[in-house]
Amino acid sequence: MNDLVRSALVTGASTGIGRACVEKFVAEGWQVFASVRKGEDGERLKAEIGEAVVPLIFDVTDGPAIAHAADQMREALMGATLGALVNNAGIAVAGPLLHLPIEEMEKQMDVNVTGQLRVVQAFGPLLGADRSLSGAPGRIVNISSVAGFSAAPFVVPYACSKFALEAFTQGLRRELTPYGIDVVAINPGPIATPIWDKAESVDPEQYAHTDYIKPIRRLVNYMLERGRGGLPPSAVADAVWAAVTSPKPKLNTIVTPEPFTQWLLGIMPRRMADRLITKRLGLTPDALEP
Numbered sequence: 119m120n121d122l123v124r125s126a127l128v129t130g131a132s133t134g135i136g137r138a139c140v141e142k143f144v145a146e147g148w149q150v151f152a153s154v155r156k157g158e159d160g161e162r163l164k165a166e167i168g169e170a171v172v173p174l175i176f177d178v179t180d181g182p183a184i185a186h187a188a189d190q191m192r193e194a195l196m197g198a199t200l201g202a203l204v205n206n207a208g209i210a211v212a213g214p215l216l217h218l219p220i221e222e223m224e225k226q227m228d229v230n231v232t233g234q235l236r237v238v239q240a241f242g243p244l245l246g247a248d249r250s251l252s253g254a255p256g257r258i259v260n261i262s263s264v265a266g267f268s269a270a271p272f273v274v275p276y277a278c279s280k281f282a283l284e285a286f287t288q289g290l291r292r293e294l295t296p297y298g299i300d301v302v303a304i305n306p307g308p309i310a311t312p313i314w315d316k317a318e319s320v321d322p323e324q325y326a327h328t329d330y331i332k333p334i335r336r337l338v339n340y341m342l343e344r345g346r347g348g349l350p351p352s353a354v355a356d357a358v359w360a361a362v363t364s365p366k367p368k369l370n371t372i373v374t375p376e377p378f379t380q381w382l383l384g385i386m387p388r389r390m391a392d393r394l395i396t397k398r399l400g401l402t403p404d405a406l407e408p
């Protein structure tokens with residue numbers, strides 16, 4: 119590869135924010151390794167966005183497939199460093215903690231947290247932890263969420279994964295300092311992507327036998343409404359681009375259509391925030407059926 123052209127890896131590139139990042143980086147003249155789980159998604163990205171897209175096929179829960187993709191990338195980079203890793207692949211698991219099947223929580227953490235670790239271990243050397251490579255060290259941008267700061271009821275598995283990703287981001291940044299590899303997070307609020315339609319596949323009726331069914335129905339409708347009215351994924355891609363290219367990127371960049379609410383939640387006493395959220399969802403003692 120020509121070492122004047124920089125390259126990035128974007129995980130979970132088939133749809134939504136990941137795809138928007140691929141489009142942005144290619145438009146800026148970068149080569150983009152786009153991780154997808156199905157070969158046909160990679161071919162589609164290449165056909166729609168251009169030859170600068172190099173599909174890599176792996177699931178972030180599949181260590182050997184990730185290692186194979188890292189070998190392919192090492193060969194393609196021909197001794198140069200990778201310019202950026204955008205850890206974007208993720209899922210959102212919902213359900214009330216008292217009744218949530220344990221495997222659902224395990225899946226959430228495996229994809230959104232351990233998955234990011236697998237990817238960092240495989241591609242970290244190419245970002246410059248392998249000191250035999252030439253070129254400037256790359257940067258890691260983790261796609262966290264505003265759910266990394268505040269846990270909404272019934273989407274706590276997701277919030278746990280994003281709180282954990284915040285710790286991962288902070289600690290990894292400190293550990294990678296000797297290599298000059300900076301690590302930052304982007305914290306989107308509602309963004310209009312397919313993730314919200316997948317929320318529909320969380321069938322609230324599976325919790326029909328619990329005291330929570332009414333507030334859960336309310337939350338699912340609220341989430342779908344907010345998601346579909348969210349910012350376009352390109353708004354996040356612009357923030358990712360700034361995080362990769364600015365000389366001193368912000369450690370957390372919040373991208374949301376509701377900056378005031380976000381700010382208010384951040385400064386509000388936590389008991390007050392609890393009251394506001396529980397009241398809004400009908401999570402009050404008098405809301406329970408006798």
Ligand code: NAD
Binds near residue numbers: 135179208310
């Ligand atoms: P999306 O569902 O369109 O994209 C998720 C991507 O991750 C898809 O390409 C999917 O194929 C991939 N993926 C899922 N599981 C995977 C696995 N096991 N291995 C590899 N790839 C996998 O949703 P999105 O909204 O674009 O989500 C992207 C990221 O943005 C996620 O980390 C999500 O938590 C975060 N986020 C989204 C929003 C939002 O409102 N949409 C808000 C905050 C944060």
